[in-house]
Amino acid sequence: MTKILEPWPWYVSGPLIALTMAILILMGKRFGMSSNLRTLCSIGGAGKLADFFRFDWKAQRWNLLVAVGVFVGGFIAQNFLSPNDAVAISENTIAKLNTLGFEDGGQAYMPQALFENQVFSNPKNLVLLILGGFLVGFGARYAGGCTSGHAISGLSNLQLPSLIAVIGFFVGGLLMVHVIFPILF
Amino acid sequence: MKSVLYLLIGTFFGIVLFKSEAASWFRIYEMFQFDSFHMYGIIGSALALGILFTQLTKRKGLKSFYGEKIVIADKDKSFYRYAIGGVCFGLGWALAGACPGPMYVLIGAGYVPIIIVLASATIGTLVYGILKDKLPH
Numbered sequence: 001m002t003k004i005l006e007p008w009p010w011y012v013s014g015p016l017i018a019l020t021m022a023i024l025i026l027m028g029k030r031f032g033m034s035s036n037l038r039t040l041c042s043i044g045g046a047g048k049l050a051d052f053f054r055f056d057w058k059a060q061r062w063n064l065l066v067a068v069g070v071f072v073g074g075f076i077a078q079n080f081l082s083p084n085d086a087v088a089i090s091e092n093t094i095a096k097l098n099t100l101g102f103e104d105g106g107q108a109y110m111p112q113a114l115f116e117n118q119v120f121s122n123p124k125n126l127v128l129l130i131l132g133g134f135l136v137g138f139g140a141r142y143a144g145g146c147t148s149g150h151a152i153s154g155l156s157n158l159q160l161p162s163l164i165a166v167i168g169f170f171v172g173g174l175l176m177v178h179v180i181f182p183i184l185f
Numbered sequence: 186m187k188s189v190l191y192l193l194i195g196t197f198f199g200i201v202l203f204k205s206e207a208a209s210w211f212r213i214y215e216m217f218q219f220d221s222f223h224m225y226g227i228i229g230s231a232l233a234l235g236i237l238f239t240q241l242t243k244r245k246g247l248k249s250f251y252g253e254k255i256v257i258a259d260k261d262k263s264f265y266r267y268a269i270g271g272v273c274f275g276l277g278w279a280l281a282g283a284c285p286g287p288m289y290v291l292i293g294a295g296y297v298p299i300i301i302v303l304a305s306a307t308i309g310t311l312v313y314g315i316l317k318d319k320l321p322h
Contacts, residue, residue, distance in 0.1 A: 004204075010223050013205030014230030020198045021231075022238045025257065027190070028249040033286040037310040052314035065191035067289050072192070073199015074208070074293025087206050093215040110210050110282070115296045126301065128280060133302035135277025136284060137309025142320065143270025144260065147284040150271075151228060154260060156235030157243075161260035161267045168271015169278060170217075176279035177217040 005083055021152055029062060032149035034140035036060070036067045085109040100185040128184065135172075143168065199290045208290045210282025217279055266322040277309075 008016075021031040038053065039060045046053035078085065086107050097105035104112050112118065119125045140146040143165045145154060151169065154162025202208045205227055216224035241247070242255055249255050278284050281302045283291060288306065291299040313320075 007206055008201070008204040010205070010226030011230055013201055013207065014227040014232075015234055016201045017198070017205075017227065017231040018234035018238065020194060020201065021235055023194055025239070025242065025255060026247075026250055027187075028251060028253050028255065030257070033284070033289070034310075037285065037307050038314070040307050041311045041314060046311055046314060049311070050314040050317065052317050053311075062187070062191045065188055066195035066198070069192040069195015069197075070199035070202070070286060070289040071195075071293035073196040073201075074203050074290035075295070076196065076293075077200045077203035077290075078294035081200065081204060087209045087211045089211045089215045090220040093211070093218055093220040096218060096220075097211075097214070105211060108211075109206075109208075109294075110291070110296055114210065114282075115291075115298050117297055119298045126298075129298060129301050130305045132277045132281030133288075133305030134309040134312075135273050136281055136288075136302075137277075137306030137311075138313045139270050139272070139274030139277055139309070140285060140306075141270070141310045141313040143267050143274055146274060146286075147228075147278075148286055152231055152235055153239075155232055156239040157257050157259070158236070158240070159260045161263065164264060164267035165271040165274075168268050169275040172272040172275020172277075173213075173217045173279040174275075175272075176276045177214060180276075180280075 005081055007088070017152065018156075021148075021156070024066075030149075031153045032063070032145055033067065033070070034137070034146035034149060036063055037137050038141060039064060100181060102185070139172070198286070199293060202287055202290045203294060208283065208287035208294075213279060213282045263322055266320075269321065277306075 024031045039057045042053040042055060042057040087109055089106055094105040102111045102113060114125055114129060145165065150162040150165040155166065206212045207224065207227055212224055215221050239257060243257060247255055283302060285306065288299055288303045292303065
């Protein structure tokens with residue numbers, strides 16, 4: 001039981017992610033988190049703005065239920081399964097974060113400056129969250145999938161398009177962290 | 186009944202994402218710094234088993250729990266949409282430190298500002314849908 005309350009190692013977590021995908025495929029569905037955002041747009045009436053949102057969103061209800069479950073899972077994991085949620089990142093990373101001005105590396109799950117309520121009184125960081133979210137939503141749909149849809153499902157199906165997308169994910173991520181972060185923070 | 190099953194699968198996946206720390210902004214930053222094997226281990230082991238499962242399913246022509254033939258569609262062939270869309274996604278992934286799955290997890294975990302990230306991700310999706318025909322694919 002105490003093992004469950006500690007952070008889960010990669011060799012437990014990775015196979016459990018594969019299991020999630022396998023169960024969904026065996027239920028006749030597919031594993032993809034970002035398509036829910038398109039469904040949300042359709043429910044909100046975006047069909048009036050673009051054909052892209054004119055589809056039978058009720059057929060995607062199952063995936064919204066999965067997303068609601070993921071939300072519940074986050075609640076359970078944080079409140080009942082994590083007596084200590086500090087993420088033990090490497091000393092190197094902690095040092096690099098310090099030079100950027102993030103002082104809680106290794107002591108928390110998320111950096112306070114961006115993800116605690118104090119961000120609401122910091123216009124710059126608030127803009128960064130908005131920008132980051134926008135790029136994730138825009139990019140995921142443009143590329144036709146996110147980490148679950150391309151990096152896990154698509155590559156598992158040996159799809160060249162998914163390989164291109166995942167290389168793109170890393171090019172973007174490396175550019176952000178190594179070139180843009182030193183300018184932003 | 187099926188609805189409850191989807192909720193449970195999601196709940197399981199949400200717990201895995203949180204406990205694996207794949208939902209942590211710090212882990213994503215560390216991954217792009219190549220300072221730890223953790224995230225590569227998660228994605229790599231998920232992928233190794235995923236390939237095994239998917240290829241077996243296709244070759245054996247497995248049926249779903251409900252007796253239907255399982256069809257795993259190929260992605261449309263193209264370069265630009267995957268390359269440009271992928272880079273946009275990667276920029277956002279590193280900045281917000283969360284892809285869509287972890288966003289739902291983190292809202293559940295009580296990180297209120299993630300609601301802003303999820304809302305702007307939805308707007309990003311909306312803008313893509315509107316501009317779709319004008320973008321190179």
